Amino acid sequence: xxxxxxxxxxxxxxxxxxxxxxxxxxxxxxxxxxxxxxxxxxxxxxxxxxxxxxxxxxxxxxxxxxxxxxxxxxxxxxxxxxxxxxxxxxxxxxxxxxxxxxxxxxxxxxxxx
Amino acid sequence: xxxxxxxxxxxxxxxxxxxxxxxxxxxxxxxxxxxxxxxxxxxxxxxxxxxxxxxxxxxxxxxxxxxxxxxxxxxxxxxxxxxxxxxxxxxxxxxxxxxxxxxxxxxxxxxxxxx
Numbered sequence: 260x261x262x263x264x265x266x267x268x269x270x271x272x273x274x275x276x277x278x279x280x281x282x283x284x285x286x287x288x289x290x291x292x293x294x295x296x297x298x299x300x301x302x303x304x305x306x307x308x309x310x311x312x313x314x315x316x317x318x319x320x321x322x323x324x325x326x327x328x329x330x331x332x333x334x335x336x337x338x339x340x341x342x343x344x345x346x347x348x349x350x351x352x353x354x355x356x357x358x359x360x361x362x363x364x365x366x367x368x369x370x371x372x
Numbered sequence: 373x374x375x376x377x378x379x380x381x382x383x384x385x386x387x388x389x390x391x392x393x394x395x396x397x398x399x400x401x402x403x404x405x406x407x408x409x410x411x412x413x414x415x416x417x418x419x420x421x422x423x424x425x426x427x428x429x430x431x432x433x434x435x436x437x438x439x440x441x442x443x444x445x446x447x448x449x450x451x452x453x454x455x456x457x458x459x460x461x462x463x464x465x466x467x468x469x470x471x472x473x474x475x476x477x478x479x480x481x482x483x484x485x486x487x
Contacts, residue, residue: 302478303478
């Protein structure tokens with residue numbers, strides 16, 4: 260079964276508002292990554308947070324990780340219409356080298372101008 | 373940054389034909405490449421793991437004789453969908469990683485439509 264589960268499945272906000280997406284996973288991890296996918300396109304890597312980190316920032320993105328709850332959140336501040344996309348969290352498996360990523364179902368974000 | 377390309381980006385074929393999709397790491401050597409499949413409005417599902425110079429490892433439920441994977445060099449992996457059927461229509465995405473690298477870099481995907 261899929262490792263990650265995002266919620267909400269869909270989110271619609273006005274431009275300028277903040278968008279928060281959550282991700283839960285099931286097993287221990289080395290790291291958790293967030294990706295963005297525009298409709299019908301490939302994935303763009305946004306940010307990686309390691310299991311020993313609790314928070315990470317990159318521009319308008321803020322990611323938190325709570326390993327005790329096996330959850331992560333992605334906050335996009337001051338959203339723009341160009342942020343409209345699907346956002347996926349992905350986890351690896353610990354102690355297993357070059358492993359594939361296990362993706363959640365994604366959150367479809369719509370930012371209305 | 374690391375760039376991964378895929379070719380073709382879009383392909384339409386007749387049922388029963390074979391289609392080859394290429395995945396290339398353009399500016400780094402990829403010891404491992406992964407092939408994912410994504411159906412509309414769904415997540416990515418891993419199909420197989422491809423290590424350079426060795427046989428691919430397929431996920432449960434993925435037919436190795438139908439989805440042939442070749443990783444002949446450190447910059448190229450190919451996925452061949454043999455005897456394609458309409459249910460094989462999907463978005464195929466590859467990713468590449470080098471040894472001990474944490475971040476996977478994804479190709480732009482190939483949309484396959486089988487008529």
